[in-house]
Amino acid sequence: MNLTPIALSCLLAYSSNMATGYQTPDVSKQFSVTGPMEIKLRAAILDSVEFLKLITMMDVDQIKGQVVSVGNTGIATGRKSGGRFTSGQDVKGNTYELVETDSCAFVDWGTLAVWANAGSERQFMKLMSENATMRFALDILRVGFNGTSAAADTDPVANPLGQDVNKGWHQLVKEKAPDQVMTDAIYFNPDATGVLKDGEYKTLDAIVTEVKNTLIPEQFRNDPRLVVLVGSDLTAAAQTKLMNQADKPSERVAAQMMDKSIGGLRAYTPPFFPGKRLVVTLLPNLHCYTQKGTRSRKSENVEDRKRWEDKYWRFEGYAVDEMQAYGAIDEAAMNIGAAPAV
Structure with missing residues:
Protein backbone atom coordinates (compact mmCIF):
# COMPACT_ATOMS: atom_id res chain seq x y z
CA MET A 1 0.00 0.00 0.00
CA ASN A 2 1.24 3.50 -0.89
CA LEU A 3 0.68 6.70 1.02
CA THR A 4 -2.42 8.55 -0.13
CA PRO A 5 -2.11 12.17 -1.31
CA ILE A 6 -3.97 13.42 1.76
CA ALA A 7 -1.68 11.39 4.06
CA LEU A 8 1.38 12.84 2.32
CA SER A 9 -0.02 16.33 2.75
CA CYS A 10 -0.66 15.73 6.46
CA LEU A 11 2.84 14.33 6.95
CA LEU A 12 4.34 17.38 5.27
CA ALA A 13 2.41 19.61 7.68
CA TYR A 14 3.48 17.43 10.64
CA SER A 15 7.15 17.66 9.64
CA SER A 16 6.91 21.40 9.08
CA ASN A 17 5.23 21.94 12.46
CA MET A 18 7.83 19.76 14.20
CA ALA A 19 10.71 21.61 12.50
CA THR A 20 9.28 24.95 13.61
CA GLY A 21 8.81 23.74 17.17
CA TYR A 22 12.33 22.34 17.47
CA GLN A 23 13.85 25.23 15.47
CA THR A 24 15.59 22.90 13.03
CA PRO A 25 15.46 23.04 9.21
CA ASP A 26 14.95 19.33 8.57
CA VAL A 27 13.55 16.81 11.09
CA SER A 28 14.45 13.89 8.81
CA LYS A 29 18.08 14.44 9.81
CA GLN A 30 19.03 13.75 13.43
CA PHE A 31 19.02 16.91 15.53
CA SER A 32 19.79 17.76 19.16
CA VAL A 33 16.99 18.71 21.53
CA THR A 34 18.31 21.44 23.81
CA GLY A 35 17.16 24.42 25.86
CA PRO A 36 13.42 25.06 26.16
CA MET A 37 12.55 22.24 23.73
CA GLU A 38 14.33 19.72 25.98
CA ILE A 39 12.04 20.81 28.80
CA LYS A 40 9.01 20.69 26.51
CA LEU A 41 9.81 17.16 25.28
CA ARG A 42 10.27 15.96 28.86
CA ALA A 43 6.93 17.51 29.84
CA ALA A 44 5.16 15.89 26.88
CA ILE A 45 6.47 12.46 27.89
CA LEU A 46 5.34 12.99 31.49
CA ASP A 47 1.90 14.14 30.37
CA SER A 48 1.36 11.10 28.16
CA VAL A 49 1.42 8.56 31.04
CA GLU A 50 0.05 9.74 34.38
CA PHE A 51 2.10 7.32 36.50
CA LEU A 52 5.36 8.99 35.42
CA LYS A 53 4.29 12.13 37.30
CA LEU A 54 4.21 10.15 40.54
CA ILE A 55 7.82 8.96 40.43
CA THR A 56 11.04 11.02 40.23
CA MET A 57 11.96 11.94 36.64
CA MET A 58 15.11 14.05 36.62
CA ASP A 59 17.84 15.39 34.32
CA VAL A 60 21.44 14.94 35.51
CA ASP A 61 24.75 16.25 34.22
CA GLN A 62 26.89 13.11 34.37
CA ILE A 63 26.58 9.57 32.99
CA LYS A 64 27.72 8.17 36.34
CA GLY A 65 27.30 9.63 39.81
CA GLN A 66 25.69 9.54 43.23
CA VAL A 67 21.94 8.97 43.33
CA VAL A 68 20.24 12.36 43.64
CA SER A 69 18.38 12.18 46.95
CA VAL A 70 15.04 13.97 46.87
CA GLY A 71 15.66 14.80 50.53
CA ASN A 72 12.18 14.11 51.86
CA THR A 73 12.63 10.96 53.95
CA GLY A 74 13.57 10.51 57.62
CA ILE A 75 13.27 12.95 60.47
CA ALA A 76 14.30 16.59 59.92
CA THR A 77 13.57 17.92 63.41
CA GLY A 78 15.62 17.85 66.62
CA ARG A 79 18.13 19.92 68.62
CA LYS A 80 21.86 20.13 69.33
CA SER A 81 23.61 21.74 72.27
CA GLY A 82 25.68 24.71 71.16
CA GLY A 83 24.52 24.64 67.56
CA ARG A 84 21.78 23.94 65.06
CA PHE A 85 20.33 20.47 64.47
CA THR A 86 20.73 18.87 61.05
CA SER A 87 20.07 15.36 59.78
CA GLY A 88 21.85 14.44 56.57
CA GLN A 89 20.91 11.56 54.32
CA ASP A 90 23.51 8.88 53.79
CA VAL A 91 23.54 8.07 50.08
CA LYS A 92 27.25 7.24 49.93
CA GLY A 93 27.80 4.27 47.69
CA ASN A 94 24.35 4.47 46.13
CA THR A 95 25.27 5.31 42.56
CA TYR A 96 23.63 5.38 39.16
CA GLU A 97 24.90 4.73 35.64
CA LEU A 98 23.17 5.83 32.45
CA VAL A 99 23.38 3.93 29.18
CA GLU A 100 22.71 4.72 25.54
CA THR A 101 18.97 4.43 25.00
CA ASP A 102 17.38 4.51 21.54
CA SER A 103 13.62 4.53 20.93
CA CYS A 104 11.69 4.34 17.68
CA ALA A 105 7.91 4.77 17.46
CA PHE A 106 6.49 4.08 14.02
CA VAL A 107 3.15 4.26 12.21
CA ASP A 108 2.63 2.13 9.08
CA TRP A 109 1.36 3.65 5.86
CA GLY A 110 -2.06 2.02 6.16
CA THR A 111 -2.68 3.59 9.58
CA LEU A 112 -1.40 6.95 8.33
CA ALA A 113 -3.98 6.88 5.53
CA VAL A 114 -6.77 6.11 8.02
CA TRP A 115 -5.66 8.90 10.37
CA ALA A 116 -5.41 11.39 7.52
CA ASN A 117 -8.96 10.65 6.40
CA ALA A 118 -10.46 10.46 9.88
CA GLY A 119 -10.27 14.13 10.82
CA SER A 120 -8.58 17.45 10.35
CA GLU A 121 -4.91 18.08 9.71
CA ARG A 122 -4.65 19.32 13.29
CA GLN A 123 -6.12 16.06 14.59
CA PHE A 124 -3.65 14.10 12.46
CA MET A 125 -0.69 15.95 13.97
CA LYS A 126 -2.08 15.37 17.47
CA LEU A 127 -2.34 11.62 16.82
CA MET A 128 1.21 11.49 15.46
CA SER A 129 2.69 13.41 18.37
CA GLU A 130 0.80 11.45 21.02
CA ASN A 131 1.73 8.13 19.43
CA ALA A 132 5.43 8.93 19.73
CA THR A 133 5.46 10.42 23.23
CA MET A 134 3.23 7.70 24.68
CA ARG A 135 5.40 4.93 23.22
CA PHE A 136 8.52 6.57 24.67
CA ALA A 137 6.83 7.09 28.05
CA LEU A 138 5.44 3.56 28.36
CA ASP A 139 8.86 2.10 27.57
CA ILE A 140 10.33 3.99 30.54
CA LEU A 141 7.97 2.02 32.79
CA ARG A 142 8.29 -1.22 30.82
CA VAL A 143 12.06 -1.24 31.32
CA GLY A 144 11.90 0.28 34.81
CA PHE A 145 9.80 -2.59 36.17
CA ASN A 146 11.27 -5.44 34.13
CA GLY A 147 14.84 -4.55 33.19
CA THR A 148 17.59 -6.90 34.44
CA SER A 149 20.59 -6.00 32.26
CA ALA A 150 21.95 -3.57 29.67
CA ALA A 151 23.00 -5.59 26.62
CA ALA A 152 25.21 -4.13 23.89
CA ASP A 153 22.70 -5.46 21.33
CA THR A 154 19.18 -5.82 22.64
CA ASP A 155 16.76 -8.49 21.44
CA PRO A 156 13.11 -7.31 21.53
CA VAL A 157 11.85 -10.74 20.46
CA ALA A 158 13.52 -12.63 23.30
CA ASN A 159 12.97 -9.73 25.72
CA PRO A 160 9.63 -8.09 24.83
CA LEU A 161 9.49 -6.20 28.15
CA GLY A 162 12.88 -4.61 27.66
CA GLN A 163 14.60 -6.95 30.10
CA ASP A 164 17.94 -6.36 28.33
CA VAL A 165 17.58 -2.59 27.77
CA ASN A 166 18.62 -1.47 31.26
CA LYS A 167 18.57 -2.47 34.92
CA GLY A 168 15.26 -1.40 36.41
CA TRP A 169 14.31 -0.53 39.99
CA HIS A 170 13.58 -4.05 41.20
CA GLN A 171 16.81 -5.46 39.77
CA LEU A 172 18.86 -2.65 41.35
CA VAL A 173 17.40 -3.41 44.80
CA LYS A 174 17.97 -7.15 44.34
CA ASN A 285 11.73 6.65 45.68
CA LEU A 286 11.73 5.35 42.09
CA HIS A 287 14.04 7.49 39.95
CA CYS A 288 14.64 7.74 36.21
CA TYR A 289 17.52 9.96 35.04
CA THR A 290 18.32 11.39 31.61
CA GLN A 291 21.63 13.07 30.91
CA LYS A 292 21.05 16.70 30.13
CA GLY A 293 21.97 17.69 26.58
CA THR A 294 21.97 14.15 25.16
CA ARG A 295 18.46 14.08 23.76
CA SER A 296 18.17 13.93 19.98
CA ARG A 297 15.26 13.32 17.65
CA LYS A 298 14.62 12.30 14.06
CA SER A 299 11.33 11.94 12.21
CA GLU A 300 11.18 10.48 8.72
CA ASN A 301 9.29 8.47 6.12
CA VAL A 302 11.11 5.15 5.60
CA GLU A 303 9.93 3.78 2.27
CA ASP A 304 11.78 0.46 2.59
CA ARG A 305 9.66 -0.33 5.67
CA LYS A 306 6.49 1.47 4.48
CA ARG A 307 6.13 3.49 7.65
CA TRP A 308 6.83 6.80 9.36
CA GLU A 309 9.39 6.59 12.16
CA ASP A 310 9.83 8.94 15.12
CA LYS A 311 13.21 8.36 16.81
CA TYR A 312 14.44 9.47 20.22
CA TRP A 313 18.03 8.93 21.42
CA ARG A 314 19.51 9.80 24.84
CA PHE A 315 21.53 8.52 27.80
CA GLU A 316 19.10 7.22 30.42
CA GLY A 317 19.01 5.02 33.50
CA TYR A 318 17.29 4.11 36.76
CA ALA A 319 17.99 4.50 40.47
CA VAL A 320 16.37 3.90 43.84
CA ASP A 321 16.81 6.70 46.37
CA GLU A 322 16.33 4.83 49.68
CA MET A 323 16.84 1.10 49.33
CA GLN A 324 15.33 0.48 52.79
Missing part, protein backbone atom coordinates in the same frame (compact mmCIF):
# COMPACT_ATOMS: atom_id res chain seq x y z
CA GLU A 175 21.64 -6.47 43.57
CA LYS A 176 22.41 -3.66 46.02
CA ALA A 177 20.08 -4.49 48.94
CA PRO A 178 19.02 -8.14 48.52
CA ASP A 179 17.56 -8.34 52.02
CA GLN A 180 14.82 -5.94 50.89
CA VAL A 181 13.38 -8.51 48.47
CA MET A 182 11.71 -11.69 49.75
CA THR A 183 12.76 -14.68 47.69
CA ASP A 184 11.40 -17.49 49.91
CA ALA A 185 8.22 -19.07 48.59
CA ILE A 186 4.99 -17.19 49.42
CA TYR A 187 1.54 -18.69 48.82
CA PHE A 188 -1.47 -16.45 48.26
CA ASN A 189 -4.43 -18.73 48.83
CA PRO A 190 -7.78 -16.86 48.93
CA ASP A 191 -9.56 -20.23 49.29
CA ALA A 192 -7.67 -21.23 52.43
CA THR A 193 -9.65 -22.56 55.38
CA GLY A 194 -8.58 -23.49 58.85
CA VAL A 195 -4.96 -23.16 59.97
CA LEU A 196 -2.64 -21.66 57.37
CA LYS A 197 0.63 -23.36 56.51
CA ASP A 198 3.99 -21.60 56.79
CA GLY A 199 4.32 -18.98 54.08
CA GLU A 200 0.60 -19.13 53.24
CA TYR A 201 -1.67 -16.06 53.28
CA LYS A 202 -5.41 -15.81 52.75
CA THR A 203 -5.54 -12.09 51.87
CA LEU A 204 -3.39 -9.51 50.12
CA ASP A 205 -3.86 -7.31 53.19
CA ALA A 206 -1.98 -9.86 55.26
CA ILE A 207 0.84 -10.08 52.71
CA VAL A 208 1.23 -6.30 52.51
CA THR A 209 1.26 -6.01 56.30
CA GLU A 210 3.96 -8.68 56.48
CA VAL A 211 6.12 -6.91 53.90
CA LYS A 212 5.68 -3.53 55.57
CA ASN A 213 6.43 -4.77 59.08
CA THR A 214 9.30 -7.06 58.06
CA LEU A 215 11.15 -5.12 55.36
CA ILE A 216 10.30 -1.44 55.86
CA PRO A 217 12.18 0.24 58.76
CA GLU A 218 10.33 2.23 61.39
CA GLN A 219 11.32 5.63 59.98
CA PHE A 220 9.42 4.84 56.75
CA ARG A 221 6.74 2.42 57.96
CA ASN A 222 4.07 4.98 58.87
CA ASP A 223 4.92 7.54 56.20
CA PRO A 224 1.57 8.58 54.66
CA ARG A 225 3.13 8.45 51.20
CA LEU A 226 3.88 4.73 51.47
CA VAL A 227 2.02 2.77 48.78
CA VAL A 228 1.78 -0.79 47.50
CA LEU A 229 2.42 -1.77 43.89
CA VAL A 230 0.65 -5.01 43.18
CA GLY A 231 0.53 -7.20 40.09
CA SER A 232 -2.68 -7.80 38.19
CA ASP A 233 -2.54 -11.59 38.71
CA LEU A 234 -2.73 -11.05 42.47
CA THR A 235 -5.59 -8.55 42.38
CA ALA A 236 -7.49 -10.74 39.92
CA ALA A 237 -7.22 -13.74 42.23
CA ALA A 238 -8.42 -11.70 45.20
CA GLN A 239 -11.29 -10.10 43.30
CA THR A 240 -12.47 -13.40 41.85
CA LYS A 241 -12.77 -14.84 45.34
CA LEU A 242 -14.67 -11.80 46.63
CA MET A 243 -16.96 -11.64 43.60
CA ASN A 244 -17.82 -15.31 43.98
CA GLN A 245 -18.78 -14.71 47.61
CA ALA A 246 -20.69 -11.47 47.01
CA ASP A 247 -24.47 -11.81 46.77
CA LYS A 248 -25.42 -8.14 47.18
CA PRO A 249 -24.77 -5.23 44.77
CA SER A 250 -22.93 -3.32 47.51
CA GLU A 251 -20.64 -6.29 48.12
CA ARG A 252 -19.85 -6.53 44.40
CA VAL A 253 -18.88 -2.86 44.32
CA ALA A 254 -16.62 -3.45 47.31
CA ALA A 255 -15.01 -6.39 45.52
CA GLN A 256 -14.33 -4.28 42.43
CA MET A 257 -12.78 -1.49 44.53
CA MET A 258 -10.61 -3.68 46.76
CA ASP A 259 -7.44 -3.06 44.75
CA LYS A 260 -7.55 0.68 45.51
CA SER A 261 -6.39 0.10 49.10
CA ILE A 262 -4.59 -2.98 50.38
CA GLY A 263 -3.26 -3.44 53.89
CA GLY A 264 -4.10 0.17 54.69
CA LEU A 265 -1.96 1.48 51.81
CA ARG A 266 -3.07 3.05 48.56
CA ALA A 267 -2.64 0.43 45.84
CA TYR A 268 -1.45 0.84 42.26
CA THR A 269 -1.07 -1.59 39.39
CA PRO A 270 1.23 0.34 37.03
CA PRO A 271 1.61 -0.42 33.32
CA PHE A 272 3.82 -3.47 32.66
CA PHE A 273 4.18 -4.28 36.35
CA PRO A 274 4.83 -8.05 36.74
CA GLY A 275 1.63 -9.90 37.53
CA LYS A 276 2.79 -11.66 40.69
CA ARG A 277 5.17 -9.03 42.10
CA LEU A 278 4.30 -6.97 45.19
CA VAL A 279 6.25 -3.89 46.31
CA VAL A 280 5.80 -1.53 49.25
CA THR A 281 7.60 1.79 48.70
CA LEU A 282 7.30 5.55 48.26
CA LEU A 283 6.64 6.44 44.63
CA PRO A 284 9.21 9.31 44.59
CA ALA A 325 12.13 2.21 51.69
CA TYR A 326 11.62 -0.51 49.08
CA GLY A 327 10.29 -3.84 50.33
CA ALA A 328 9.17 -6.48 47.87
CA ILE A 329 8.19 -10.04 47.16
CA ASP A 330 9.82 -11.20 43.95
CA GLU A 331 7.40 -12.60 41.40
CA ALA A 332 9.43 -15.83 41.22
CA ALA A 333 8.67 -16.39 44.91
CA MET A 334 4.94 -15.63 44.71
CA ASN A 335 2.54 -18.49 44.15
CA ILE A 336 -1.23 -18.27 43.77
CA GLY A 337 -2.78 -21.30 45.42
CA ALA A 338 -2.35 -23.53 48.43
CA ALA A 339 1.01 -24.22 50.03
CA PRO A 340 2.17 -27.80 49.52
CA ALA A 341 1.59 -30.29 52.30
CA VAL A 342 4.49 -30.61 54.71
